[in-house]
Amino acid sequence: MTATLTAELTMSDRCDRCGAQAYVRARIGEGLELLFCAHHGREHLDKLRAVEDVHILDETHRLEAEESPAL
DSSP states (O other): OOOOOOOOOOTTOBOTTTOSBOOEEEEETTTEEEEEOHHHHHHHHHHHHTSSSEEEEEOTHHHHHHTOOOO
């Protein structure tokens, strides 16, 4: 069994579609990497999941943690 560590996305990672902060990374095969904001990630995730040899990192759950109200 081979384990691979995938670094989490940072604030400097930007959506390839609109330039907003990326929360979804799709690695296709050995060379193609696509980054999406939450909006564009939701728009394209179903199609990406249907692709063979794709690894998807979805960190949209971080948005809920970042939006918690200040007391």
